[in-house]
Amino acid sequence: MPAHHTQTAGDDDEIDLMELFRALWRGKWLIALSALVALVLGGYYAVGVAEPQYRATAQLTLEVRTGQVVDLESVMTGVSTEQAALNTEIEIITSRRILGKLVDTLDLAQDPEFNTALEPPSALARIKGALAGMLTGADGAGAAEGGYEKSPRDRAIDALRERLSASVQRDTYVFNISATTGDAEKSARILNMLADLYLQEQIAVKFEATEQAVAWLSKRVTELEADLREKEDTLKAARAETELISPEALEGLNLQAKTLRERLEEMRAGVEAAQAELDRLTELRAAGNRAAAVEATGDATLRRLLQSLREGETDAGGMFDQRLEALVSRAASGYDRQLSQVNALAESYRTLQERIERQSADLVRIEQMRREVETTRTLYETFLTRLKETTVQRGLQQADSRVLSDAIPGEKVAPRTSLILALSMVLGLMAGAAIVLVRQFLHDTFRAAADIEAATGLPVLGQIPKMPVRERKDLIGYLKDRPTSAPAEAIRNLRTSLLLSDIDHPPQIIMSTSALPGEGKTTQAVALAQNLAGLDKSVLLIEGDIRRRTFAQYFSDVPAGGVLTALSGEVPLNEVVFHDERLGADILMGEKSRANAADLFSSDKFRAFLARAREAYDFVIIDTPPVLVVPDARVIGQHADAILFSVAWDSTQRGQVLAALREFESANLGITGIALAQIDPKGMRRYGYGGKYGAYGAYGQGYYDAG
Structure with missing residues (x-):
């Protein structure tokens, strides 16, 4: 038997754009219907529901060059032409203050369009009110506590702001409102x-x-005038209290002080020289070296007396000492005289310096007070002038903007019927496409043989349409009376594919099973038996699903006995089965058993029974229970030459099919092929497969009988 191969991992993660396009094409009528419904709803809204809206526009311009009546600087200058300032003016135009004045002037609070409280409540509003009443209490206390209740004026302002728009025209100073x-x-x-x-x-x-x-200027001028008078009086008092001096006289005193300082420095140098001379003479006198004293002083009398002393005069030494003492006394007197003169000159310099410092401080203070007086006088005069200018301007104020274009009765801007219809149709197309794609992505069943082969790796041997019969007992009659119909040809195609699946060893025992009940496996087994019998072959049809036993719905006048009797071996096989003339094959019915069905089919008796059946019949077809319900199919499959697995079209989920195949794999059984059963031809055409697959396709018309 051929092995079962699963789909390569990762294939499901790829997005097939052509498949998406085909899915959209298959759902074209649903998409068209969705677009039509949306178009009708949009038209109804535009014509019958939406209220017409009219928009009027006015233009204001900013006066960049403002004409001045008088050449005075304004207290409040014009509006800046920067973008931020222009945007600020836009906000001012739509501010609540101005809109409040507009509401009051036009009495918009009494207009139902701006005060929704004056409109009769709609059905939706009544429903919302009822729900709010249930949530907050029947007395409405909750609504009162929930927050501030806006006044009619505030509601009108809010509504007016929503209906206004303002902008600055690009590269201009024009406002569009x-x-x-x-x-x-x-x-x-x-x-x-x-x-x-x-x-x-x-x-x-x-x-x-x-x-x-x-x-403010009037108050400030008064304050400055009083301050000016106070400073002037203080300056006069200060001048009266101090010694009047000018900067020139103070400069003369500084020159005099400089002369005294230079003279004092010279005299101090003389005092230092006299001090040095006195010290030198005192040292010579104390040393007693007469020759050194003569050499140091250079005095002629001392030199003469020294010569006399050397010549031997006795009284010359006394005279020499007297003369040296006289020189020391004279040097001391000179030093004391110069020192007294320096001290007197230093005292005069100090007195002059104090006078200069005192008069400099007074001059600085007077000058500071004078400057304060001048500053206050200038400020006073400036404010006084500004006060006069501002007083004149009170009657000359004009707006910074002017109306460039008055508003005229507005033109209709809503509803835009053509746009609404276009958008409705687009939305309808999108909604329809979304429905189709969601249905496609959520689709987890099989609609085409290629899908099953890609998911399971198994060949699809046949595609069986739904049998057009009301009851199961009509099946055999339909196939016998309409041998060239599409369902009969589909069974014939399944038979051919099944027999050719192994040319060297054609299958003799064929098992028909499925994942779940109701997937057409029993109908398929009966139809296949009828088709094989049409080849003049001996066929035995066995009801292996002894739990449900549905063969009685296909055949009438069913005799007693069945599978259990045949397994016992006590009765010959030809006496247990019965032959149905319409089917052209022998049938072995299922029997109710107290024993477990899986154990029964696992017995040696069942194996021996199938051996006898192989010898007696060309083909043995066994209808087994669903593999996901009971294990019977896996047990019976051990004796089958071919396993035919039925999948209900657009019904059995992908996971269920794969789970059933894994059950067979666990029993080391290979599926010969898959039959896509219960196909709805109309559904196939609706999904776009009608022209591609099976005998029920559009190209099969003319070759097969209808029905």
Whole structure:
């Protein structure tokens, strides 16, 4: 028997774009229906549900070059032309303050379009209200505690902001303002009033700023005037209390001090020289070296007396000492005189220096007070001038913007029927495609032989359409009366593929099974027996599913006895089976047994029974229970030459089929081939396979009888 090969790992992870396209093409009618439904719903919404909306537009421009009535600098300058400033003006136009004035002026709080509380509640609103009442209590206390309840004016402002839009036209100073409402005239009226209120707000802000500036400047001028007078009085008092001196006189005193300082330095140098001379003479006198004294002093009298002393005059030594003492006394007197002069000059210099420092401090203080007076006078005059200019400006304020284009009755902008229809159709196509693709991706059954072969690695020997009979007992009659019909040809094709699966050793015992009940295995076994009998072959059809025993629904006048009687060997085989003329084959019915069916089919009696059947019949077909329900099929399969596995079209899940095949693998059994059973031809055409597979395909028309 051929071995079973599973699908290569990873194949399921690949996305086949052509398969996606084919899936979309197969679901084209569903996609078209979805698009049509969406188109109808969109048209109904655009024509019968959506309320028309009208948009009006006004233009305002920023006055970059503002004409001045008088050449005065404004207290509040114009609007900046930077992008941030322009965007700020946009926010001002749509601010709650200006919109509140607009709501009050036009009484929009009493307009149901802007105050939804005035509209009768819709069915959806009533449902929401009922649910809210259930959640918060019948008395509505929960709603009151839930948060702030907006006033009609606040609700109108919120609604108005949603219906307004403002923007700056690129590379210009032009503001575009739009309003969208349910009335063309109302849209224009709202915009024109909004523009007027915005310009009035600009003037009012400037006037208010000017008034505040006048009040502040008046107060500041008064304060500066009092401060100026106080500083002037303080300056006068300071001048009266101090010795008046000018910077020039102070400069003269500095020159005088410089002269005294230079003279004092010279005299101090003389004192130091006299001190040195006195010290030298004192040292000579104390040393008693007369020759050194004469040499040091250079005095002629001392030199003469020294010569006399050397010549031997006795009184010359006394005279020499007297003369040296006189020189020392004279040097001491000179030193004391110079020192007294230096001290007197130093005292004069100190007194002069104190006078200069005192007068310099007074001059700095006076100059500081004078500068403060001048600064205060300048500031006072500046503020006084500014006060006069600002007072003049109070009657000259004008807005920084002007209306460039008034709003006219708006044009209809919603609903855009053509756009809604186009979007509805696109959404419908997308929804339909999504449904088709989701159904394709969630699809876990088999609709084509190629899918089964790719998933299991087993050949599909036949594709059997659903038999067009109401009851099972009509099956044999249908196949006998319509031998050229599509189902009969499909069974014939299955028979051929099965017999050719092993040309050298054609199968004699054929087992028909499936993964689950209701997959057409029994119908397939009966039809295959009828087809093999048509070859003038002796065929035995065995009901191996002794638990359900459904053969009685296909055949009438069934005699007593069956599988259990045949296994006992007490009755000849030809006496246990019965021959059905319509089928053209012998039938061995199942019998109810107290013994376990799997044990029964595992016995040597069953093996011996099949050996006798091989000798008596050309073909033996055994209908077995589903492999995932009971183990009977795996037991019987040990004696079969071929195992035919039925898979119900678009019904049996992929996992169930693979699980059933693994059961056979665990028993070391190979599946000969798969039969795709219970195929719905209309369904195959709906999924796009009608022109490709099997005798029920479109190209088979004309070769097979209908029905």
